Amino acid sequence: MLQIVLTLILYLLPLIPVGNYVYRIAAGKHTFADPVMDRVDHAIYKLCGVNPERSMDWKRYAGTLVGTNLVMILLGYLILRLQSLLFLNPNGIGSMDPSLSFNTIISFMTNTNLQHYAGETGLSYLSQMLVIIFMMFVSAASGYAACIAFIRGLAGRTSDQVGNFYSDLVRIITRVLLPFSILTGLLLVWQGVPQNFSGNIVVDTVEGARQIIATGPVAALESIKHLGTNGGGFLGANSSTPIENPTILTNLIELWSMMLLPGACVVTFGRMVHDRRTEPGTGSTVPQPVRQSLTARFFGKEGRSIFAAMGILFLIGLAVCFWAESQGNPLLSDLGLSQSMGSMEGKEVRFGTAQSSLFTAVTASFTTGTVNNMHDTLTPLGGMVPLLHMMLNVVFGGKGVGLMNMIMYAILAVFICGLMIGRTPEYLGKKVEGREMKLVALCIIIHPLLILSFTALAVTVPAGLAGITNPGYHGLTQVLYEYASSAANNGSGFEGLADNSFFWNITTGAVMFLGRYLPMVLQLAVAGSLMKKRFVNETTGTLHTDGIGFAVILVFVVYIFAALTFFPVLALGPIAEQLTLWA
Amino acid sequence: MRDTVRDFLRSARQSVSVALVLMLICGFAYPCLLTGLSGVLFPWQANGSLLTVNGQTLGSEHVGQEFVSDCYLWSRPSAYHYNVYTEDENGSRFYLDGSEFAGLASGSENYAPTNPALTERVEQDLADFLEKNPTVKAENIPTDLLTASGSGLDPHISPAAAEVQVPRIAAASGLSEEKVREIIGNNTEGKLLGIFGEETVNVLRVNLELAQEMGVC
Numbered sequence: 001m002l003q004i005v006l007t008l009i010l011y012l013l014p015l016i017p018v019g020n021y022v023y024r025i026a027a028g029k030h031t032f033a034d035p036v037m038d039r040v041d042h043a044i045y046k047l048c049g050v051n052p053e054r055s056m057d058w059k060r061y062a063g064t065l066v067g068t069n070l071v072m073i074l075l076g077y078l079i080l081r082l083q084s085l086l087f088l089n090p091n092g093i094g095s096m097d098p099s100l101s102f103n104t105i106i107s108f109m110t111n112t113n114l115q116h117y118a119g120e121t122g123l124s125y126l127s128q129m130l131v132i133i134f135m136m137f138v139s140a141a142s143g144y145a146a147c148i149a150f151i152r153g154l155a156g157r158t159s160d161q162v163g164n165f166y167s168d169l170v171r172i173i174t175r176v177l178l179p180f181s182i183l184t185g186l187l188l189v190w191q192g193v194p195q196n197f198s199g200n201i202v203v204d205t206v207e208g209a210r211q212i213i214a215t216g217p218v219a220a221l222e223s224i225k226h227l228g229t230n231g232g233g234f235l236g237a238n239s240s241t242p243i244e245n246p247t248i249l250t251n252l253i254e255l256w257s258m259m260l261l262p263g264a265c266v267v268t269f270g271r272m273v274h275d276r277r278t279e280p281g282t283g284s285t286v287p288q289p290v291r292q293s294l295t296a297r298f299f300g301k302e303g304r305s306i307f308a309a310m311g312i313l314f315l316i317g318l319a320v321c322f323w324a325e326s327q328g329n330p331l332l333s334d335l336g337l338s339q340s341m342g343s344m345e346g347k348e349v350r351f352g353t354a355q356s357s358l359f360t361a362v363t364a365s366f367t368t369g370t371v372n373n374m375h376d377t378l379t380p381l382g383g384m385v386p387l388l389h390m391m392l393n394v395v396f397g398g399k400g401v402g403l404m405n406m407i408m409y410a411i412l413a414v415f416i417c418g419l420m421i422g423r424t425p426e427y428l429g430k431k432v433e434g435r436e437m438k439l440v441a442l443c444i445i446i447h448p449l450l451i452l453s454f455t456a457l458a459v460t461v462p463a464g465l466a467g468i469t470n471p472g473y474h475g476l477t478q479v480l481y482e483y484a485s486s487a488a489n490n491g492s493g494f495e496g497l498a499d500n501s502f503f504w505n506i507t508t509g510a511v512m513f514l515g516r517y518l519p520m521v522l523q524l525a526v527a528g529s530l531m532k533k534r535f536v537n538e539t540t541g542t543l544h545t546d547g548i549g550f551a552v553i554l555v556f557v558v559y560i561f562a563a564l565t566f567f568p569v570l571a572l573g574p575i576a577e578q579l580t581l582w583a
Numbered sequence: 584m585r586d587t588v589r590d591f592l593r594s595a596r597q598s599v600s601v602a603l604v605l606m607l608i609c610g611f612a613y614p615c616l617l618t619g620l621s622g623v624l625f626p627w628q629a630n631g632s633l634l635t636v637n638g639q640t641l642g643s644e645h646v647g648q649e650f651v652s653d654c655y656l657w658s659r660p661s662a663y664h665y666n667v668y669t670e671d672e673n674g675s676r677f678y679l680d681g682s683e684f685a686g687l688a689s690g691s692e693n694y695a696p697t698n699p700a701l702t703e704r705v706e707q708d709l710a711d712f713l714e715k716n717p718t719v720k721a722e723n724i725p726t727d728l729l730t731a732s733g734s735g736l737d738p739h740i741s742p743a744a745a746e747v748q749v750p751r752i753a754a755a756s757g758l759s760e761e762k763v764r765e766i767i768g769n770n771t772e773g774k775l776l777g778i779f780g781e782e783t784v785n786v787l788r789v790n791l792e793l794a795q796e797m798g799v800c
Contacts (some may be wrong), residue, residue, distance in 0.1 A: 003779045044608075048600040049593075068598040075602055120687045134610030138602075166601055173605065182617060189621040192645050195629045196618060200687060203633070203640045205648055206794045207655070209679060211667045212687050213646050215631045219621065220614035237689035240733035246632075246645040248780030328726070329696045335706055336721035337729055341741070345701065345730040346691050349659070349739040352781035374733040376693040474695035496693030581697050 004322065004358050007252060011259050016298050018260055019267025025175050026148045026168075026268050027275070037175050044170050052167035057160045058528035061149050062521045064165040065142055069109055069517075072138060076105045076131045080123075089124035090199030096122065103505035108135035110516035111143055111398055113225075113232030113369050113491035114482075114508060116500040120235055125197060125216050132232060133221050137181075140228025140261075140399045141172040146520050147265055147400025153527025154407070154428055155272045160531065162524070176261070177227060184257050185223040191253075192246040195219040214243055226258040229398040231369030231491045239359075239372045240348055251355055251372060258368045262396040265403045266310070270303015273428055301546035302428065306406055308551035310365075313395045313558065317385045318361040324382035325353045330582055346377030360386050365395035367402060369491025376470070376478065376494040380581060383494070384574035387481050390488040391566050392558055393447055398489060401516075404523045406554075410545065411440050411526070413557040417543050426542060429535045436529055443522040448565040450487040450511050455480050455569070463503035469496040473580070477573035482508060487515035634791060642787045647738040651679050653715060653755035654797065655790045656748055656767070659727060660708060661735040662692045691731045705729050716751045723747055739783035742771055756797050766792045 024031045045052050056064065079086070080101040084094045096104065100116055107114045108131065117123065123132065145168035152162045189195050194215045201213045218234045222244055225231060231238075239245040239254060295304050328339025342353035351359070356373040363370050364386030375383055389395050394406040411427050415437055418425030425432040458464030458479045467482075468475040478494040485492055486508040493499070499508070544550060621629040632644040642648050647658050649667040658665065668676045668684040676684035694701035708729050709721060728744040745767045753760040770788040774780050 003774075006778060044601075044604055047604055048597055050597050050601065064594065064598070067594065068601060071595075071598045071602045072606075075606065118688060118690075120689065129614045130606060130610040133614060134606045137609040138605055166597065169601070170605075173609065178609070178613060181613065182620070185617045186620060186624065189617075189625045189629050192628045192632045194631045195614075195621045196631070198630070201631055201633070201640075201643070203642055205667060206641055206790060206799060207650060207652060207679075209649075209667050209669045211642060211646075211648055211665065213631060213643050213666070214687060214689070217614045217618060219629075220617045224609075235689045237691070237734040237736070241689050241736050242645040242647070242734060242738050243689075243736070248775045252775075252779060329701075331696065331702050332705055332726065332730075335702065335709060337705060337709065337724060337726050338722055339726055341726050343696065344727045345694065345696070346733045347730075348732050348734065348737050349727050349741055350737075350780055350783050355780060372733070374691045374693055376695060377691060377733070379696050469693065470695040470698050472695075472697055474697055494693070495690060496695075577695070577697055 001354065003354055004318070007255065007358060011256050011263075014256070014260065015263045015267070019264040019298070022176060022261065022264040023268040023271045025171055026151070027272055031175070033175055040174050041167075041170055044174070045167070048166070050166045052164050054164055055161035056164060058149065058153060058162050058524045061162050061165050062524045065146060066517055066521070068165070068169075069142060072135070073105050073109050076108070076135060077101055079127055079131050080104060083124045083127045086124065086126050088126035088129070088197065090197070091124070093121065093124045099502050099505040100500060103509045105131070106509045106512050107491065108132060108230070108232060109139055110489050110512045111139040111228070111230060111401075112486060112489040112512045112516070113230045114486055114493060114512065115232050115491070116505055118236030119233060120214050128221060128234060129217060133224060136221070136224045136228045136230040136232070137173050137177055138169070140224075140230060141169050141177060143398055144172050144261070144265070144400040145169050146524065147404055148268070150404050150407070150523055150527045151269050151272050153524070153531045155275065156430070156531045156535070160528070162527070177224065180227050180257070181220075181223040184227065184253060185219045187253055188219045188222050188250055191250045193219040193222055193244060193250060218244060222254070223257065225370060226254045226368065227261060229258050229262060229366050229368040231363065233370065237374075239370045240374065242348075245372055248350055248355065251351060251359065254370065255359060255362055258366050258370065259362060259396070261399055262366050262402055263307070265400050266303050266307045267299055269306065269403055270300025272300075273302045274300035305546050305548065305551045305554070306403070306410065308548055309554040309558075310394070310396050310406065312551065312555050313392065314361065314365050317365065317389050317395065318358065321361050321382045321385040322354065322357040324379045325357045327379065329379065343379050343382070346374035348373065357382065361389070363492055364389040364490065365397075367393070367398040367488055367490045369485065371492050374495055375481070375492055376496040380474075380574040380578035383477065383481075384570060386492065387477070387484055387574065388562065388566070388570070390484040390490045391448070391451065392562055393488045394558055401489065401520070405519070408440050408443050408523065408526070409558055409561070410554060411436065412444065412561075413550070413554050414543055414545060416557060417553065421541070421543070423541050426536060427545060429538070430530045430533045431536055436526055439522050439526045439529065443519050443526070444561070446518050447487055447515065450515055451480070451483045452565070452569065454483045454507055454511055458483070458503075458507065461503070463501065467498045467501065467504055469498055473573055473577040477577065480569060480573055483511055486511040489516050634787065636791055636795065641791060644785070644788065645738055647736050648787050648790075649679060650786070650790055653751055655793060656740070656745060656752065656784075656786050657728075658786045659737055659740060660704070660729065660731045661737075662690060662731060663688045663735045665736055689734050689736055691733050691735055716747065718750045719747050738785055738787060740786055742767070742782050742784055745771075745784040745789070752793070756793060758793070758796055762796065763793070766796065
């Protein structure tokens with residue numbers, strides 16, 4: 001318990017300087033890295049024929065993002081299909097078959113990192129680097145770029161320009177992701193994560209048998225996997241393996257690094273919105289109080305209420321998960337096996353139930369998808385928490401995307417409150433009208449629509465049912481989890497699911513693609529629509545969105561919406577399993 | 584019309600070159616740089632933290648191993664038997680329990696808590712353990728010893744799980760119980776700063792010390 005609390009408190013400390021640094025990069029302000037990094041960036045721009053000063057409107061920005069991602073998908077697909085012919089393949093891995101390559105490449109481009117292959121047998125070292133590590137950088141940077149453009153739109157400095165996609169992409173990679181990855185990569189190697197290009201190691205054991213041990217450029221993948229909230233492991237069992245995550249210290253580093261940048265995103269949002277309010281001549285006439293509280297200065301007031309709402313949702317989920325796992329498995333205690341350590345099936349001794357449930361709650365909330373224990377073996381309620389958080393998809397969320405989703409809910413919340421008090425709703429000083437509400441509603445409905453309709457499809461056709469490996473209610477949860485993970489671009493799985501088949505590869509590939517790009521384009525459209533409007537002056541009837549009161553409203557709106565859409569299916573899956581387990 | 588085509592071609596060229604340049608920087612230069620740096624700064628860890636006794640490599644500090652003899656500390660059950668196998672004269676590979684070797688892998692059986700296969704496996708392992716450790720009562724066995732880890736490669740067991748095996752190891756190895764406890768104690772690690780993580784016993788390192796003590800290697 002104490003270690004969970006301390007881990008979270010220690011997370012908040014680096015968040016403030018890092019959030020500030022990321023904000024300065026997003027806002028194009030001067031940072032200490034400029035003298036070196038400006039040269040690197042300009043070399044890249046020159047090489048690619050990009051003019052970073054040329055700003056784009058939201059349509060062009062979104063088009064460029066999707067277009068560039070499609071080019072990357074094509075390049076990556078070719079490498080996966082040809083990996084057996086290329087170099088850096090000491091373990092003699094064969095080429096990946098078409099449906100699995102399709103699934104893998106979409107999975108990594110969309111920041112999902114759902115893996116229907118196992119790294120030990122599925123990928124050459126060259127593919128791990130040129131496809132997986134590369135995608136981990138660019139998918140994270142693409143999501144973050146979209147978020148920055150979205151915030152620029154909301155903060156509304158100009159009436160139509162949201163920035164240059166290429167320059168956002170490059171700046172995030174060279175100034176944030178690369179230096180942070182090298183630093184955490186070295187820390188991980190120091191703790192025992194391998195980083196080499198040799199083939200698998202075979203040793204003779206003291207009992208006269210042999211053991212084969214996986215190795216390779218693990219640390220390089222491991223650091224960006226968490227920093228970019230990607231989550232796809234070098235090995236099949238991901239961060240539960242002592243090769244990817246050997247000690248408690250690596251576990252903490254991995255936890256903090258995946259929480260860092262999504263949190264920093266909220267800081268960026270708060271600060272950029274705050275800037276607009278304090279700078280003269282930008283429309284708003286709200287007088288600023290002379291003294292601001294500490295949190296308001298760090299997060300910006302609007303950022304603070306969003307951060308608080310996300311924090312409340314996260315803590316509730318974490319508490320439920322930790323409690324459920326500590327209870328253990330009553331069926332095993334019936335056999336006479338003490339359950340005082342909690343439910344240890346699928347968990348590592350070095351992490352125990354506390355660090356395992358914390359990691360589970362974090363990976364689902366920050367949509368990373370890395371696991372340090374097997375989610376399929378979690379107790380029913382413990383496993384429902386990651387499932388629910390992927391269904392909500394707003395509890396911090398992946399790089400940038402979670403924040404954009406949360407803003408959709410924030411607009412929904414001001415709309416609902418507006419209906420109750422009979423006023424035109426406003427958010428961030430702009431009137432929210434019919435067009436925005438249509439886009440927001442569409443954006444919010446896509447996620448449950450993808451999850452529920454594909455789950456229904458999978459449990460009605462034999463090809464879908466063939467994947468289920470656990471009997472009873474848990475089988476439905478396996479299917480549900482797979483699509484929730486795909487639609488939320490999370491990537492963790494109930495790994496028992498036998499998912500490397502044509503049906504599963506194609507359907508989850510489609511869900512990941514639609515779940516990533518449809519909401520992103522719609523969200524940019526909302527920003528594009530809001531930025532054209534004039535700022536309205538605050539009156540006594542304006543709903544304040546910068547206090548703890550609004551955070552609580554937001555939490556309720558998110559839960560109510562989730563209950564309305566997902567409660568029936570949760571009742572058939574994890575809740576029914578829980579009731580039978582403890583009956 | 585012509586402008587649109589030219590504009591499209593220009594964007595396409597930019598997208599392709601940005602993709603290629605970033606692929607080389609992130610996918611090639613970065614992992615190579617990290618390999619170089621870690622090879623210089625932490626060469627032992629970068630190459631897999633291999634444990635060597637008298638010039639012979641016997642395993643990796645961070646990767647668990649399966650042990651079946653009574654004189655060694657046993658690890659937790661693993662779906663892939665810690666990738667430990669034997670090879671017969673035909674080149675066919677088998678796990679130590681005689682089943683076919685599945686190839687290098689990691690993971691668990693992914694049994695849900697309600698899966699009857701889980702209770703069957705635990706029941707079987709419990710009966711086997713009690714038979715080989717007649718002095719132990721079922722309720723004294725810590726749950727980690729009979730449940731599978733997530734990775735199937737867990738290098739640790741809890742100190743309590745090591746303690747229940749001490750009488751068996753002492754009887755089979757000819758070492759005193761105090762000596763066995765001392766070796767286990769040497770390879771037990773506490774929580775980080777007394778707060779984070781759990782207390783762990785590294786099974787492989789205990790067994791390498793036991794083997795040296797018995798004069799096996």
